[in-house]
Amino acid sequence: MEHGQATTGTARSRRIYGLETEYGLTSRPRGQRSVGPEEIARQMFRGMIAWGRSSNVFLGNGSRIYLDVGSHPEYATAECDDLYDLVAHDAVGNRLVEDLRRLATDQLAQDGTPVEIFLFKNNVDSAGNSYGCHENYLVDRSVDINRYYRLILPFLVSRQLIAGAGHLSRTRLYERPDRGGDGPAVFQLSQRADQMWDTVSSATTRSRPMINTRDEPHGDPELYRRLHVIVGDSSMSQTTTLLKVGATELVLRLAEARIELPDLTLDNPNLAIRQISRDLTGRTPVELANGRTTTGLEIQSAYLQAVLDHQDRLGPMQPGLLRALELWQRTLTAIGAGDLDTLSRDIDWAIKHRLISRYADRHGLAPDSPRLAQLDLAYHDIADGRGLFRLLDAHGEVSRVVDDAAIERALTTPPPTRARLRGAFIDAARAAGVDYLADWMHLRINRGNQTRALTLRDPFQHTDERVDAMIAALDEPLW
Ligand SMILES: Nc1ncnc2c1ncn2[C@@H]1O[C@H](COP(=O)(O)OP(=O)(O)OP(=O)(O)O)[C@@H](O)[C@H]1O
Numbered sequence: 320m321e322h323g324q325a326t327t328g329t330a331r332s333r334r335i336y337g338l339e340t341e342y343g344l345t346s347r348p349r350g351q352r353s354v355g356p357e358e359i360a361r362q363m364f365r366g367m368i369a370w371g372r373s374s375n376v377f378l379g380n381g382s383r384i385y386l387d388v389g390s391h392p393e394y395a396t397a398e399c400d401d402l403y404d405l406v407a408h409d410a411v412g413n414r415l416v417e418d419l420r421r422l423a424t425d426q427l428a429q430d431g432t433p434v435e436i437f438l439f440k441n442n443v444d445s446a447g448n449s450y451g452c453h454e455n456y457l458v459d460r461s462v463d464i465n466r467y468y469r470l471i472l473p474f475l476v477s478r479q480l481i482a483g484a485g486h487l488s489r490t491r492l493y494e495r496p497d498r499g500g501d502g503p504a505v506f507q508l509s510q511r512a513d514q515m516w517d518t519v520s521s522a523t524t525r526s527r528p529m530i531n532t533r534d535e536p537h538g539d540p541e542l543y544r545r546l547h548v549i550v551g552d553s554s555m556s557q558t559t560t561l562l563k564v565g566a567t568e569l570v571l572r573l574a575e576a577r578i579e580l581p582d583l584t585l586d587n588p589n590l591a592i593r594q595i596s597r598d599l600t601g602r603t604p605v606e607l608a609n610g611r612t613t614t615g616l617e618i619q620s621a622y623l624q625a626v627l628d629h630q631d632r633l634g635p636m637q638p639g640l641l642r643a644l645e646l647w648q649r650t651l652t653a654i655g656a657g658d659l660d661t662l663s664r665d666i667d668w669a670i671k672h673r674l675i676s677r678y679a680d681r682h683g684l685a686p687d688s689p690r691l692a693q694l695d696l697a698y699h700d701i702a703d704g705r706g707l708f709r710l711l712d713a714h715g716e717v718s719r720v721v722d723d724a725a726i727e728r729a730l731t732t733p734p735p736t737r738a739r740l741r742g743a744f745i746d747a748a749r750a751a752g753v754d755y756l757a758d759w760m761h762l763r764i765n766r767g768n769q770t771r772a773l774t775l776r777d778p779f780q781h782t783d784e785r786v787d788a789m790i791a792a793l794d795e796p797l798w
């Protein structure tokens with residue numbers, strides 16, 4: 320049980336998690352000339368390209384930062400096996416992207432095209448285009464993947480109640496957000512709900528599914544799979560991140576422990592996710608495949624109850640997971656009691672909802688006021704001293720999971736997983752000035768026509784004599 324494997328009917332006691340975040344980018348010219356987002360993104364990555372000779376770079380803390388086609392910088396955390404580590408490493412992404420924003424701002428001003436650059440950790444731009452925050456969970460190959468899918472889908476459809484980012488939206492039910500958007504403004508729980516057109520599939524964009532099935536485990540394919548959840552909203556709040564991933568972890572454990580729940584298969588998940596998103600009370604009826612009717616709140620409560628009833632079968636829980644469980648209970652109780660104020664330090668949509676309602680009341684604004692839409696967007700601005708969530712955080716008005724010192728550490732220190740081997744290798748190879756390559760599973764050194772390469776198949780393994788030997792060899796003149 321060294322790596323917490325699930326044997327028949329036993330929940331995994333250790334799991335690898337990773338979060339990938341795409342950031343939205345816009346700008347406002349400060350001089351005569353405007354600069355397009357692609358050009359700004361290129362400027363942001365100029366230093367990175369000089370550092371790593373690519374716009375896809377693995378860093379010493381084990382993470383990956385990159386610029387895909389288009390203009391959405393993306394940060395993927397290193398493999399974490401602890402929720403506190405994951406929250407800290409996720410926060411590092413904001414810092415790094417914010418640093419790149421500052422560099423690009425200075426560079427463009429020097430080049431005579433001053434612009435103000437904005438980066439948003441959200442999931443939809445003003446034209447209704449969406450970009451993601453993907454969650455990765457290691458699961459066992461030996462467990463039938465359909466067991467996970469079946470159990471997790473109703474949970475994911477209703478998870479927005481506890482982990483949505485909130486969204487003031489004018490998209491009508493079942494309308495495509497990138498077309499139209501001239502309906503009455505409604506405060507929704509989630510930014511992603513209206514973007515989902517499928518449940519489980521291998522496509523990522525065209526018919527965006529809630530779970531992507533591409534089989535790319537980034538580990539030993541005989542032992543592991545990587546469950547790729549793409550339905551979730553990006554989280555500003557650390558507590559929301561903890562709850563989003565922590566509650567999902569608990570549901571995966573329910574599947575592994577073979578705990579049966581009442582049948583919650585939804586009649587139409589694409590419709591249900593939209594209906595649930597449009598009701599902050601969690602009480603809108605949604606239809607089940609068996610003809611019964613339920614609600615988002617009831618679905619969430621059924622999963623929570625199963626966890627509480629079978630906690631003894633779900634394996635040991637780290638402090639982060641226990642805190643997530645406590646937060647899950649508290650959140651559902653508050654929604655049940657209609658007491659949203661008690662969530663306004665912890666859950667993104669409730670924090671944002673309070674901010675927007677208070678502002679609207681104070682200034683007598685109707686829901687479709689552009690000033691409120693602006694507020695919605697500014698909540699996700701990652702700039703220190705400008706972003707609204709950042710300001711609430713600076714004033715101690717929202718809860719924290721990790722402090723600044725932990726984030727600072729995560730900037731340079733990989734979590735104690737395979738990421739530690741990658742990080743040590745990258746740091747050593749850079750210090751030695753050799754030509755190297757690193758990705759999730761591979762390490763390689765090139766010297767003249769000689770190559771040394773290693774494959775790291777076990778994402779849990781954080782010590783490896785082969786890597787030690789490779790690092791030692793960096794200082795040797797010849798192999
Ligand atoms: N075996 C694993 N199980 C679960 N998560 C993993 C595993 N190995 C790596 N990860 C995490 O998966 C994420 C991979 O991110 P990345 O964006 O590079 O991959 P991808 O989604 O396969 O690729 P792309 O975004 O280019 O399509 C990272 O956050 C990483 O920490």
Ligand SMILES: [Mg+2]
Pocket residue numbers: 339453
């Ligand atoms: Mg990805």
